[in-house]
Amino acid sequence: MLRLEGVTKRYRVGTFGSRELVAVRDVSLEVRPGEVVALIGQSGSGKSTIGRMVLRLTSVSGGTISFDGTDVAGLKGARLRAYYGHVQGVFQDPFSSYNPVFKADRTLELVRETYFPRLGERPWRDKVEASLAAVRLDPGQVLGKYPHQLSGGQLQRLLVARALLLDIRLLVADEIISMLDASTRIDVLNLLGDLKARGLGILFITHDLSLGNYLSDTAVILHRGEVVETGPAEQVFARPVHPYTRSLLASVPQLHHKWERTGHGSWEPAGEGA
Amino acid sequence: MSLRVDNLKVWYRTLRGEVRALDGVSFTIADGELVGLAGESGCGKSTLGKSLIRLDGRMRHVDGSVELDGKELPIGDSERMNGFRFKEVSIIPQYAMSAMNPTRKIGLLVAELLASRGERPAAVRDELLRRLALVGLEPEVLDRYPIELSGGMKQRMVMVISTLLNPSLLIADEVTSALDVSTQKAVAETLVELRDRNVVKSTIFITHDLSLVYQIADSIIVMYAGRLAERAPTDALVGSPRHPYTRMLLAALPEVGVRFADQRLEGIAGSPPSLLNPPAGCRFRDRCPLAVARCAEQPPFVEVAPDHYVACWKAS
Numbered sequence: 001m002l003r004l005e006g007v008t009k010r011y012r013v014g015t016f017g018s019r020e021l022v023a024v025r026d027v028s029l030e031v032r033p034g035e036v037v038a039l040i041g042q043s044g045s046g047k048s049t050i051g052r053m054v055l056r057l058t059s060v061s062g063g064t065i066s067f068d069g070t071d072v073a074g075l076k077g078a079r080l081r082a083y084y085g086h087v088q089g090v091f092q093d094p095f096s097s098y099n100p101v102f103k104a105d106r107t108l109e110l111v112r113e114t115y116f117p118r119l120g121e122r123p124w125r126d127k128v129e130a131s132l133a134a135v136r137l138d139p140g141q142v143l144g145k146y147p148h149q150l151s152g153g154q155l156q157r158l159l160v161a162r163a164l165l166l167d168i169r170l171l172v173a174d175e176i177i178s179m180l181d182a183s184t185r186i187d188v189l190n191l192l193g194d195l196k197a198r199g200l201g202i203l204f205i206t207h208d209l210s211l212g213n214y215l216s217d218t219a220v221i222l223h224r225g226e227v228v229e230t231g232p233a234e235q236v237f238a239r240p241v242h243p244y245t246r247s248l249l250a251s252v253p254q255l256h257h258k259w260e261r262t263g264h265g266s267w268e269p270a271g272e273g274a
Numbered sequence: 275m276s277l278r279v280d281n282l283k284v285w286y287r288t289l290r291g292e293v294r295a296l297d298g299v300s301f302t303i304a305d306g307e308l309v310g311l312a313g314e315s316g317c318g319k320s321t322l323g324k325s326l327i328r329l330d331g332r333m334r335h336v337d338g339s340v341e342l343d344g345k346e347l348p349i350g351d352s353e354r355m356n357g358f359r360f361k362e363v364s365i366i367p368q369y370a371m372s373a374m375n376p377t378r379k380i381g382l383l384v385a386e387l388l389a390s391r392g393e394r395p396a397a398v399r400d401e402l403l404r405r406l407a408l409v410g411l412e413p414e415v416l417d418r419y420p421i422e423l424s425g426g427m428k429q430r431m432v433m434v435i436s437t438l439l440n441p442s443l444l445i446a447d448e449v450t451s452a453l454d455v456s457t458q459k460a461v462a463e464t465l466v467e468l469r470d471r472n473v474v475k476s477t478i479f480i481t482h483d484l485s486l487v488y489q490i491a492d493s494i495i496v497m498y499a500g501r502l503a504e505r506a507p508t509d510a511l512v513g514s515p516r517h518p519y520t521r522m523l524l525a526a527l528p529e530v531g532v533r534f535a536d537q538r539l540e541g542i543a544g545s546p547p548s549l550l551n552p553p554a555g556c557r558f559r560d561r562c563p564l565a566v567a568r569c570a571e572q573p574p575f576v577e578v579a580p581d582h583y584v585a586c587w588k589a590s
Contacts, residue, residue: 042454043425151545152315181314181482183542186526190541193534207454210485214528214539237530251455253486254529255512259459 001201002031002054002087002170006063009049009225023049025225026063029218031170031201036192038212038233039205041222042248047205050222051172054203055089056080067170085115088163092175094155098147104158105143111165131164135191153184160191171195174205189215209252213237221245276476277303277326277443282338284325294549295321297500298338300575301583303443308469308477310487310508313497314523316546320368322497323445323480325349327363343442343475360391364441364474368448370432374420381416384435391439398438405434405473409464426457433464437473444474448481462490485527488512493581496520499546499557502575506582516578516589519558556586564588 009024024046031037041047052058054065056072065072067083075083091097098104108128116124132139135157142150142158150158156176163171173192177185192202193215206212212219212233219236221229221244229242240246253259284296295318303309313319321333326349329335335350342362348354367373375383384402385395403413409430420428429449437444446465450458468474481487487494488508495505496517504517515521522542532539544561547553556562559569568587575585584590 042456182484182523182526183314185541186528186539187541189528190534190538193538209455210528210530210532213530214532215534234533248455249530251459252530253455253459253462253483253489255485255488255524255527256529259463259489 001033001068002203003066004029004050004054004063005066007050007053007060007065008062009046009053009058010061023225024053027222027225027227028063029220029227029230031203033169033201034196034199035218036196036202036204036216037218037220038216039203039220039222040207040209040212040248042207044224045222046225047207047222048174049225051089051174051203051205054170054172055087056083057089081114085166086168087170087172088166088168089172089174090156090159090163090176093179094152094159095147097159098155100147102146104145104147104150104155107158107162108165111162115166127165128161131161132158134164134195135161136187137161151184152180153187156180156188157191160188160195164195168200170201170203172203172205175207177211178206178208185211209237209249210254221248276305276307276343278341279326280339280341282322282325282340283336284321284329285334285336286321286332287334288332288550291550292334294500294552295333296325297549297552299497299500299502300338301495301502301505303476303478305475306469306472308466308479308490308492310491310494311478311480311497312482312484312487312494313503314482314546316499316549317497318500318549319480319497320447323365323447323478326443326445326478327359327365328352328355360387360441361439362441363443363445364436364439365445365447366433366436366449368451370429370449371425371452373432374428374435376420379417379419380423380431383420384416384438387435388438393439402434402438405438408467408471409434426453426460429453429457429461430464433461433468437468440473442475444468444477446477446479449479450481450486451483458486459489462486466490484512484524485529496523499552500549501557502583502585503558504582504584504586505575506579510579510582516582516584517558517586518562518564518588 005028007024007027011021011023013019013021027050029037039047039050049058053060060073072083112124129139137157142154147155177188196202204216216233219233220227223244229236229245240249280300282296282299286293286295311319326340340347340349347358388395388398406413411430450461453461465477469477479487479491491508493507494511496503498519504520515524526539526541528539542561547557555570556573559565573585573587575583576590577583578590
């Protein structure tokens with residue numbers, strides 16, 4: 001379904017773009033229907049850049065991203081609109097994903113204007129209710145409300161519901177639960193699990209390894225823009241091979257398992273140019 | 275006894291009335307103790323941390339008292355609190371990345387801060403260099419502007435500044451939430467080290483992340499809707515939690531190795547009550563599977579095992 005081949009992203013940085021920063025280098029991966037691929041890495045690893053390239057929010061500097069065999073880089077007009085009918089994204093901060101001066105359900109109305117302009121009131125409302133039911137939101141509690149009247153978990157689920165109004169086949173979920181509380185976090189994860197069972201492919205971008213492992217079939221570990229390890233998630237988590245993956249796993253705080261104290265001097269070298 | 279908080283109530287003034295963010299909280303922290311304060315957003319944990327050092331304009335000290343090392347902390351009186359801030363009580367703020375004045379070189383910023391508290395910067399200089407080494411920073415950072423440091427370096431610099439005058443009580447408010455796992459671990463371990471080296475006597479580590487606080491805290495306090503739900507030594511709280519909220523919260527945490535396909539974890543249905551006009555009785559009862567008629571009455575925070583306190587009728 002979605003295939004990345006040798007994808008690279010270069011940015012021009014410094015005075016007059018004199019230096020080049022490679023944010024993503026030669027990344028290849030594939031997301032099949034009903035598959036959750038976790039893209040795991042620390043900040044600056046390029047994981048969000050990959051998500052943004054898939055969503056066409058950033059251009060690709062090298063390599064190709066194809067969906068059902070079509071290179072997405074050249075899509076324009078009606079064909080781009082059709083692409084967004086299949087591929088949608090949800091991002092980290094639900095509060096900044098909404099325009100605070102409009103009611104939250106305007107985000108659903110905009111989908112109607114673009115994709116279902118001729119759909120009648122009644123069938124549209126059924127469609128909205130069906131997608132709200134899929135994310136377990138009570139229409140009475142969310143429709144007609146402003147973003148500040150809803151919780152982060154509700155807003156985030158509403159964004160997933162928006163994506164579900166379309167006949168989407170791939171969801172790019174970029175850190176969608178890291179801003180949520182533990183008690184609602186798991187609800188959103190379970191929701192993604194249910195959608196996966198219905199055949200949705202998910203590119204799950206996260207820095208949290210335990211969350212990545214809960215849901216995903218395939219894990220892709222990124223370090224400074226490059227894939228350092230990839231494989232079935234269970235295997236990568238149980239028997240990490242690359243030293244970077246190992247050190248990352250050792251730093252994850254877990255219940256019932258205390259860190260081995262490394263003492264000071266364990267500071268990672270500071271990120272380049274941060 | 276380093277810190278004693280007794281029936282502390284701090285409310286926020288809003289146009290629609292007073293929000294009871296902290297509504298009758300009592301606990302003590304021993305010398306050398308590192309206490310984790312955990313709870314979800316809006317439970318009052320940050321309000322508690324802030325009230326121990328500075329009430330902002332919207333916050334009102336309604337009732338209760340705070341005692342540090344046998345002296346009463348005048349938390350409602352910002353002027354008198356100046357005598358305690360930095361020297362007795364210090365905070366690492368939530369947004370440490372943006373806590374430093376961007377127009378000053380860091381060395382000058384530290385010197386000005388010391389002068390404002392009546393300390394001679396030259397007298398503290400050697401100690402400052404030792405502390406920088408402790409967190410792995412070069413002395414040259416003092417000649418740099420905050421913008422020249424990476425996020426993790428700024429975080430460490432703020433930790434050094436906050437603890438420079440060896441405060442008795444250090445409040446660390448969500449200091450790790452914006453960091454990568456490896457930096458997070460280093461920050462958490464540094465907090466333990468500051469305590470082990472007697473730089474600070476006791477620490478309150480405020481976080482929403484129970485698995486992180488489990489790594490470093492001696493004991494954990496769980497808050498819910500402005501009140502304390504449970505407090506226990508770390509292993510007891512995680513190993514044998516008594517409050518239904520603590521149990522459900524722990525059960526909702528995915529761990530490395532737990533997978534959706536094998537074991538579906540459950541969240542906690544519903545949401546916390548509004549603190550504008552909170553319902554009487556136990557505030558968790560609407561979401562609690564064990565709730566009974568008696569829960570309409572506020573359960574006391576009682577000791578059910580040594581050092582293990584719970585506010586729940588069903589647990590005691």
